[in-house]
Amino acid sequence: MRKRVWVDSRVVVEVRPPWIPRKGQEEVQHKNACDEVVASVRRHVDNVLSVARSDEYASVCEFCASPWTEDSATYNGGCCDRDESNNPSPEAP
């Protein structure tokens, strides 16, 4: 039978996104905001062994930005017309 055991505890800090996001700069702005918090924690917070920015990425369709759901790197199940044009085995009309 499965048993749940304690392994570790951590503090998770969510950084406020930029007040005025600039189109196309959201990633850089948010990373910079995170780096500022990391620097502040290093300066002002006691009992911290380490602190670092952690980036998370997601796979999406390059054409319509739908979440990537398929194992294929070139075809996402037909999430949009442009993705469907990459269907390796299109059905006959």
Ligand SMILES: [Zn+2]
């Ligand atoms: Zn798509």
